[in-house]
Structure formats: C-alpha cells, structure tokens
Amino acid sequence: MPIIKDGAEVRDDPWLMLTDEMDVPTEGDVIIPLALASEKAERLSNHNGRIGIAIPNDVNIEDYAALIGTADLIQLELPAFTDGRAYSQARLLREELGFDKELRVKGDVLVDQAAYLKRCGFDSFDFDGPFDAEIWARTLSIISSGYQRNYRDSLKHRGA
Amino acid sequence: MYIYDDFDETFVRERAAQFRDQVERRLSGALTEEQFRPLRLMNGVYLQLHAYMLRVAIPYGTLSSGQMRQLAMIARKYDKGYGHFTTRQNIQYNWPKLKDLPDILDDLADVGMHAIQTSGNCIRNVTSDQWAGVAADEVTDPRPYAELMRQWSSLHPEFSYLPRKFKIAITGAEQDRAAIAFHDIGIRVKRNETGEIGFDVYVGGGLGRTPMVAKKIGEFISVNDLLPYLIAILRAYNLEGRRDNKYKARIKILVHEKGAEAFKARVEEIFAGLDKDKLRAPQGELERIAKFFDNPAYETLEIEPASLREARADNKAFDAWVRRNVAAHKTDGYAIANISLKPVEGIPGDASAEQMELVAQMADDYSFGEIRVSHEQNLVLAHVKKSDLYTIWQALEANGLGTPNIGAITDMITCPGLDYCALATARSIPIAQKISHKFSSSERQSEIGDLKIKISGCINACGHHHAGHIGILGLDKKGEEYYQITLGGSGDENAAVGEILGPGFSADDVADAIDTLVERYIQLRSSEGETFLDVVKRVGLEPFKEALYADH
Numbered sequence: 001m002p003i004i005k006d007g008a009e010v011r012d013d014p015w016l017m018l019t020d021e022m023d024v025p026t027e028g029d030v031i032i033p034l035a036l037a038s039e040k041a042e043r044l045s046n047h048n049g050r051i052g053i054a055i056p057n058d059v060n061i062e063d064y065a066a067l068i069g070t071a072d073l074i075q076l077e078l079p080a081f082t083d084g085r086a087y088s089q090a091r092l093l094r095e096e097l098g099f100d101k102e103l104r105v106k107g108d109v110l111v112d113q114a115a116y117l118k119r120c121g122f123d124s125f126d127f128d129g130p131f132d133a134e135i136w137a138r139t140l141s142i143i144s145s146g147y148q149r150n151y152r153d154s155l156k157h158r159g160a
Numbered sequence: 161m162y163i164y165d166d167f168d169e170t171f172v173r174e175r176a177a178q179f180r181d182q183v184e185r186r187l188s189g190a191l192t193e194e195q196f197r198p199l200r201l202m203n204g205v206y207l208q209l210h211a212y213m214l215r216v217a218i219p220y221g222t223l224s225s226g227q228m229r230q231l232a233m234i235a236r237k238y239d240k241g242y243g244h245f246t247t248r249q250n251i252q253y254n255w256p257k258l259k260d261l262p263d264i265l266d267d268l269a270d271v272g273m274h275a276i277q278t279s280g281n282c283i284r285n286v287t288s289d290q291w292a293g294v295a296a297d298e299v300t301d302p303r304p305y306a307e308l309m310r311q312w313s314s315l316h317p318e319f320s321y322l323p324r325k326f327k328i329a330i331t332g333a334e335q336d337r338a339a340i341a342f343h344d345i346g347i348r349v350k351r352n353e354t355g356e357i358g359f360d361v362y363v364g365g366g367l368g369r370t371p372m373v374a375k376k377i378g379e380f381i382s383v384n385d386l387l388p389y390l391i392a393i394l395r396a397y398n399l400e401g402r403r404d405n406k407y408k409a410r411i412k413i414l415v416h417e418k419g420a421e422a423f424k425a426r427v428e429e430i431f432a433g434l435d436k437d438k439l440r441a442p443q444g445e446l447e448r449i450a451k452f453f454d455n456p457a458y459e460t461l462e463i464e465p466a467s468l469r470e471a472r473a474d475n476k477a478f479d480a481w482v483r484r485n486v487a488a489h490k491t492d493g494y495a496i497a498n499i500s501l502k503p504v505e506g507i508p509g510d511a512s513a514e515q516m517e518l519v520a521q522m523a524d525d526y527s528f529g530e531i532r533v534s535h536e537q538n539l540v541l542a543h544v545k546k547s548d549l550y551t552i553w554q555a556l557e558a559n560g561l562g563t564p565n566i567g568a569i570t571d572m573i574t575c576p577g578l579d580y581c582a583l584a585t586a587r588s589i590p591i592a593q594k595i596s597h598k599f600s601s602s603e604r605q606s607e608i609g610d611l612k613i614k615i616s617g618c619i620n621a622c623g624h625h626h627a628g629h630i631g632i633l634g635l636d637k638k639g640e641e642y643y644q645i646t647l648g649g650s651g652d653e654n655a656a657v658g659e660i661l662g663p664g665f666s667a668d669d670v671a672d673a674i675d676t677l678v679e680r681y682i683q684l685r686s687s688e689g690e691t692f693l694d695v696v697k698r699v700g701l702e703p704f705k706e707a708l709y710a711d712h
Contacts, residue, residue, distance in 0.1 A: 060399075062433075082198060082281065084321025088398045091318055096433050112182065112199055119317035135185070142178045145171050147311040149438055158167045159442065 002131040003104075004114075005124040007140070009131055015052055015073065025049075031075055034059065037067060054106070057085040061092045068097055075126070078107030087120045094121035094151045111139050121151040161222050161530055162307045162452045164272040172269045175276055175315070179203050180262035187259070202282055202320065204250075204275030205261060209582050214253045214261060215278040216268060220288035220306040220330075221249030221533040225520040228531055230271040232516035238264055243516070245501060245509045247573055247624060248327070249287050249533045250278055254580055282320045283313035283394070287329045289337045290534035291496055293453055294542045296488040300357060302332035302349050304450040305386065308441055312387055319394045323401035324409035326394070327366075334653070339535060341365045341374045341655030342627055344411045345393060350380060357383050363393060363423070364415030367621035371657040372412040375420035377427060383446065385431075388439045392431035396423065456528040456543055461493020464546065471550040478553050480602050481564040486549065495546050497527075499539040499556060500563040500571060504600040505593045508574040509537035518559050526552055536573055536612075538566060568605040569613060569678070570596045573624050577617030577634060578641075584617035586634025586641035587667070591615055594671040599678075608678055611692040614649070627651035629693045630674060631658040643670045647677070647704055648696045659701060662709050673708055680707040 003010040014029040024030065024043040031052035032040060044051060052073030055061065061068070068074060074093060076086040086105060093099040102124055105117055109127035114136065117125070146155040164172070179199075186196040200206075204215035216231070223231075231251055235243045238260050239253045246252055256264060268274055278285055286309045293301040309328060313319070319326070331338040332349040340346025346362035358380035365374030381389045397411045400418075415423045472479040487496040499519060502508050511519075519539055523531045526548045532540035544552060556562040565571045572595065575581065577588030592615055599605055614628030618635075625631030631646035642664040649658030665673045681692050684699055696704070 081195075082321055083403055084281075084319075084323075085399055085403075087318045087321065088395050091395075095435055095438075110195055113321075116315075116317040116320055135190070138181065139178070142181060143171070143174045143315065145167060145174070146317075147171075147314050148316060150317055156167075157442070158165075158445070 001126060002129050003124060003126045004131060004136065007137055008133060010124070014050075017054070029072070031073065034064070034067075052102075052104075055089070057083065057089060061089050061097065065097050068093065068099055071099075071101065073102040073104060074099060075104040075106050076122075078105055078109055078127075081108040081110045081113060087116065090117070090120040090122055091151070111136055115140050115143065119146070119148075119150040119153070119155070161224060162219075162303075162449065168311075169269070169272065171314070172272070172274045172276075173266075175203075175274060176262065176265035176269050179265055183258065183262050198280060198321075201280035202277060203265075203280075204278035205258075206279060207582070208254065208580050209578075210580070211255050212258055212261070213580070214256050214264060214275060215246070216251050216253070216273060216275050217278045217285045218249050218251060218273075218533050219310045220286055220292065220303055221290050221535070222292075222303070223531045223533065224271075225523040225529040225531065227271045227273055228516050228520040228523070230267060230273070232513040232520070234264055234267055235513040235516065242510050242512045244507075244576070245511065245533050245537050245539070247535050247537060247575075247622065248278075248285055249290070249535055250285055251533070252576075254576075276314055279325070280320075281322045281324050281326075283316060283322075283326045283328065286310050286313065287327070287338055287343075287535060289331045289333055290532040290538075290540050291337060291487065291542065292332060292532075293455075294489050294491075294494075294496055295333050295335075295337075296490050297335055298333040298490065299351050300332045300349050301453055302330040302347075303453045304446060305347070305349065305359075305383075306330050307449050307452075308386070308446055309390070312390075312441070318391075319398060322394070322398055323403045324406065324411075326397075326411065328390075336651075336653040336655075337534070339624070339627060339651035339655070341653075342367055342371075342624070342651055343374065345390065346374045352380065359383075359386060359389075361389065361393075363427075364412040364420070365655070366410050366412040367624055367626050368410065369407060369619040369621070370410075370412065370416075371621065371626040372416060373655045373657065374412075375415060377420060377424040384440055385436065387441055388434050388436040389427075389431060391439055392427045392434060395430050396426045400426070455491075456530075458491045458494060458543070459545075461545060461547070463492045465493070468546045468549060475550075477557070477562075477564070477602075478550060480606065481553050481557075481562060482549060484564040484568060484606070485566045489543065491543075493546055494543055495549060497541040497544045497549060497552055498534070498566045499541065499561050500565050501538050501561075502565055502571050502596070503560055503563045504570065505596050506560075507589050508572055508592050511539075515559055515561055518555065518561065522552055522555060536571065538571070564602055565605055567610050567612070569599050569608050569611040570605060571612070572596070573612075573614040573628070575616050575618075575623035577615075577623075581617065581622075583620055584634070585619075585636040586617050586643065588615045588617040588623055588632075588634055591632060591634065591643065591667060591670050594667075595674055598671040598675055607688075608682070609688065609691055611678070612651075613674070624651065625649070626657045627655070628658060629691075629696070630677065632670060632674075635664065637664075641667050643667065645670075645673060645677075645708075647701055648693065650693060661701060661705055676707050677704055680704055 361378030646658030
C-alpha cells in the first residue's frame with residue numbers, strides 16, 4: 001500500500017488507521033472512521049496527536065461540517081476507480097467547508113486519475129501498488145492547461 | 161464557426177499525447193484491459209464485435225470544409241473508405257487498428273478536432289439544432305452556449321467518473337430539432353420581453369430501456385448562472401445517482417425515484433452554496449466565443465429568384481428535392497439545403513470519403529465553407545443562395561447524395577445493430593434497407609408526407625425507436641430476431657414515448673407491417689395535411705392494431 005504525496009512515496013506515514021476493535025492510542029496520529037467518531041470521542045479528547053477522519057462516499061459531507069472543522073486530515077474513499085463520488089465530496093470540502101488540511105484518497109486509484117483527483121483538492125493518495133514515480137510524474141504533467149478553475153490550481157488557463 | 165486559438169490547440173494536442181501514452185502502456189501490458197477500458201472510452205474508443213471503433217466529436221454538429229476533408233482522409237487511410245454519422249452529430253469509424261488510433265488523434269488535432277468524451281461515463285458531446293443560427297423560427301443562436309459548455313465539460317475533473325453517461329442538448333428555436341426532452345439535460349434558450357437571454361433547463365430525459373421525457377426544473381436561468389447551475393445538477397447526480405445497477409444509473413432514474421420537485425430542491429440547495437463567481441465563464445469569454453458565430457457575409461438577394469422557379473418547373477426530380485430537402489433560411493434569398501444520407505437501400509448515416517469531399521467542395525463553393533451534421537444522421541449546407549440550389553443538387557445527385565427524403569418515411573434513424581455492435585440483439589440496417597426498398601418511390605413518399613421511423617437493434621435504444629412516429633425495436637427470441645413496433649413517439653417540442661402495438665414481427669415481415677400501417681393512415685387521414693403522427697394522436701392505436709392483427 002504505497003502512500004503518495006508530492007509525487008513521491010511516503011516512507012513512514014505517521015497516520016494509523018483505527019478499526020473497531022482497536023483502542024485509541026494515547027499518542028500518535030490516528031485516522032478514525034466517521035462511524036466510530038462519536039463512540040470514541042471521549043478517548044480522542046485526551047489524545048496527544050493529530051486526528052484524521054475517514055468519511056465513506058455515501059454520506060453528505062455538509063452534515064459533518066463541525067467535526068470536519070476540527071480534523072487534521074480527511075480521508076475519502078474510492079472503492080472502485082469508476083465510483084466518482086469522492087471527487088464531488090472533495091470539492092465540497094475544499095470549496096464550501098474551507099477544509100485546508102491534508103485531503104487523502106484511499107482505494108482504487110489509477111495513475112491516470114491522479115491529475116483529476118489533485119484538481120479536486122486531494123493531496124495524498126493511498127492505493128494498492130505498483131507505483132512508478134516516472135509514470136506518475138508524466139501523467140500528472142501531460143496536460144498543462146484546463147478549461148475549469150480548481151483548488152490550488154497549477155494549470156494554465158485561457159488568457160492567463 | 162468556432163476556430164481554435166493556441167489555448168484550445170495545445171489542450172487538444174496534449175490530450176492526444178496523453179492517449180498515445182495510455183495506448184503505449186496498454187500495448188506494453190502496464191495497463192490491463194480493465195484499467196484501459198475507461199481511459200479508451202473517455203476518448204471515444206469502443207471494442208465492437210469485429211474491431212475497435214473510434215467516435216470523433218463534431219461539437220453541436222458543426223464542421224468546416226477542411227475538417228470534413230480530414231475526416232475523408234482518415235476514412236481512406238485508416239478505415240475502409242467511409243464513415244458513419246451518428247445520432248449525436250458525431251462520426252464513427254468502424255475499422256481502425258488500436259495502434260493507429262494515436263496517429264488518427266494527431267491528424268484530428270491538425271484540424272482542431274478530437275474524440276474527447278464521445279463515450280464513457282462523462283459529459284458527452286454537446287448537441288444542438290442542426291439549423292442553429294440560420295433557422296427562420298429561431299429565437300436566438302444556441303451555438304455560443306454550446307461551445308461554452310463544450311469547453312467547460314472537457315476533461316472536467318469532478319465529472320469524469322459519473323454513475324453513467326451524460327448528454328446535454330440545447331436549442332434556441334420554437335421547433336425542437338435537437339430532441340432536448342430526451343437528454344439528461346435539455347436546454348431551451350429563451351428571450352424575455354426586455355430582450356434578455358435565459359435558459360429553461362429540463363432534466364432526466366432519456367431513451368434506453370426506461371424511456372422518460374425530461375422535466376423542467378430551471379426557469380429562465382441567467383446566462384451568468386448557466387455553468388454554476390449545470391454544476392449543481394451534475395454534483396447532485398454524481399453524489400446521489402445510483403451506482404448499484406448500470407441500467408438504473410442514468411440521471412432520469414434519480415429524478416424519477418426522488419421526484420422532480422425534490423430533485424429540483426436538491427439542485428437549488430447545492431446551487432445556493434456554490435461560490436458562483438469562481439465557477440462562471442471567465443469575464444468576456446462568452447463574448448469572445450459569440451463573435452465566431454456572427455452571420456457570414458450574406459449578400460442582398462431577391463427573395464425568390466426566377467432561375468429557381470424555372471429550374472423547378474423544368475425538372476421534376478429537382479423540384480421534389482427542393483420541396484423535401486430545402487428549408488427556410490432567416491435571410492432573404494438564402495436557403496438551408498439538407499443532404500440526405502439515406503439513399504434507397506443504403507446504410508443510414510454512412511458517407512464515403514468521396515462523398516465527404518464533394519460535400520466539402522459544395523460548402524466551399526456555395527455555403528461559406530461550413531457543414532452541419534443532424535442528429536437524424538444527415539448533412540446540411542446551412543447558407544446557400546437559392547439561385548445556387550440547382551447547381552448544388554446536380555452535383556449531389558451525380559454522387560448519390562440527392563435523395564429527396566428529408567423527414568419522409570425513408571429518412572430513418574437506424575443504429576448500427578448486430579452488424580457491428582456487441583450489445584445488439586438484432587440487426588437494424590437490413591430492416592431499414594427493406595423498408596427503404598418498399599417505399600423507394602418518391603411519389604409514394606411524397607403522398608405519405610412527414611413520417612419518422614426510428615430503428616434500434618436492442619433495448620438500449622440508440623436508434624431512438626421510442627421517439628419514432630413508428631418505432632422498431634429488434635429483439636431476440638430463442639435465437640430468432642423479431643421486431644416490436646411502437647406508434648406515437650416524438651422527439652420534438654411535444655415529446656412523447658411511443659406505445660407498443662402488439663406482438664412483434666419477423667425480419668421478413670416488418671416492411672409489410674409498416675406498409676399496412678401506412679395504408680391505414682392514408683385511409684384515416686382527414687386531409688393530406690394531417691400527418692401520420694396527428695392521426696395517431698387523434699384516433700389512438702386501435703385502428704392500427706386492427707389493421708395489423710385482425711387476420712391473425
């Protein structure tokens with residue numbers, strides 16, 4: 001499971017994904033599934049470390065604005081590369097809820113989708129390998145311009 | 161027409177380079193077919209029964225003569241010397257090789273063309289009225305908005321992995337020639353009392369196995385709000401559209417299950433939250449685009465030249481062609497010349513490389529170098545002088561393009577069917593050919609008048625059979641092809657889904673069944689002006705059922 005950020009593999013990702021059976025550790029960076037967030041809220045309030053939230057792709061992001069406002073990382077899901085709900089969730093997070101911390105996508109990410117995901121606001125990618133840094137860099141830069149303006153836009157636009 | 165600037169050209173060339181890279185990775189095995197599939201589909205490449213098929217975008221059906229010549233060159237160099245114009249105003253090549261596809265895309269980029277989003281679960285080629293900008297009944301020209309939407313939807317980062325394909329059509333005329341009611345989004349451009357432009361937005365129309373007429377959810381949306389409003393619709397669909405069943409994944413099912421009112425409320429809720437200023441077209445962009453669609457340099461001409469009257473009086477075949485294929489132009493002395501791609505017993509929508517080149521030449525000589533493709537799979541020379549019609553007709557007639565049947569019974573929409581398509585359950589083209597043979601006499605066609613037959617080779621309804629005055633649906637029953645007939649469908653401003661008449665017919669019997677229906681119509685009509693569809697609406701299905709099934 002490589003995690004890619006800024007075009008390179010993250011060797012020691014600090015984030016620990018919590019599951020149902022696990023206790024919240026006293027320290028370190030943890031990602032907690034949205035469904036467990038209220039159950040573990042008390043333990044988390046004394047937690048010494050950053051907290052991320054993993055949000056499934058069938059929930060209405062806007063319903064969790066308050067919780068999202070406290071998060072240090074949001075992880076959205078791509079259960080299959082054809083399931084594009086997370087693209088819209090990401091734009092809602094970035095453009096309407098003003099979320100400006102790390103936005104991670106986990107799941108069936110294809111290298112050819114990375115440019116689209118990035119434009120929707122994702123900055124890290126967690127998927128089953130293989131990862132080829134050269135192909136990654138090439139596919140992300142092959143289209144230099146865009147007709148739509150996007151989050152932290154690095155593309156060329158008409159007249160600019 | 162719209163001409164690419166450096167920005168558009170760079171974009172399309174980079175897209176072609178991206179696809180070349182994807183094809184190379186597929187050929188090297190770095191991409192599996194499963195991974196390659198959505199990538200090739202987003203660039204118009206299908207795997208059909210016998211070969212790959214490439215669908216090239218013709219945005220809102222408008223082509224320059226130079227582009228048409230390039231399409232002819234591609235047909236000759238990479239295919240079998242012909243191409244197929246489609247119901248979405250595109251062109252398909254049925255026999256290209258995978259390894260040639262990147263070169264074809266480069267050749268297309270040379271003339272400002274591409275295959276972006278002509279398939280896949282994304283926003284498809286935006287379609288429009290083939291008479292846009294010239295029709296006598298037009299309120300305003302929809303093409304600047306169509307081009308704006310083409311650009312906005314190209315490689316859209318948020319809407320490229322939708323639940324299912326997404327089709328947008330726009331019209332600016334009273335009479336709907338773009339079938340907007342059968343699109344995921346249909347847009348009607350309107351003008352209010354003070355001359356302002358706005359858009360009525362319809363959503364959730366479609367054909368396929370669950371045909372539905374679109375519902376109006378947006379009333380006179382302002383020009384400035386067009387893109388944000390579309391984003392709100394697409395976002396609601398992307399988040400909430402069904403992904404559990406491909407046959408229930410179109411927006412029409414979401415609108416139907418949620419209810420049009422509730423869907424409208426959701427769109428308005430999303431719309432209200434949008435940071436619209438960032439999502440609108442850039443300042444001045446629409447004006448920049450609109451300049452490309454200014455009127456060409458029309459001359460001041462007499463309304464009805466004597467030479468045309470004389471030629472029509474002298475030549476019955478020409479007169480028949482003028483009556484059927486020539487439509488009213490907004491400018492005095494000019495006409496819209498429609499070129500039928502439905503010759504008797506031909507393959508509907510097919511054109512040879514030579515025919516494409518001839519049409520390109522006609523466009524250069526007589527129609528400001530511009531050609532249109534209609535969703536009914538014909539071509540249009542949109543600005544010809546009435547005094548040139550006879551010369552044009554002679555050239556067309558000499559090259560198999562003079563068939564006088566626009567809007568007549570042999571001007572059928574037909575999907576490729578089982579002769580090409582991997583999804584088809586029955587053949588469509590041979591059925592069209594049999595009907596075409598049966599009604600080949602132009603006198604008989606003229607007597608019958610306006611009658612739209614539409615044929616699909618499976619329930620996916622690519623041949624629009626639901627919208628046919630007579631619809632024909634090819635099915636398979638235990639290895640036998642048989643054909644179900646529907647009556648009363650319509651794709652115009654009074655859109656309706658046709659109703660099934662009764663048991664189906666074998667391939668050999670369909671043309672006779674159509675003949676029986678037509679004979680009954682002739683008996684039933686109150687005057688020559690009462691069309692087939694009028695009669696079906698007036699008398700219902702019963703008299704037609706009786707004619708077809710009474711003996712059985």
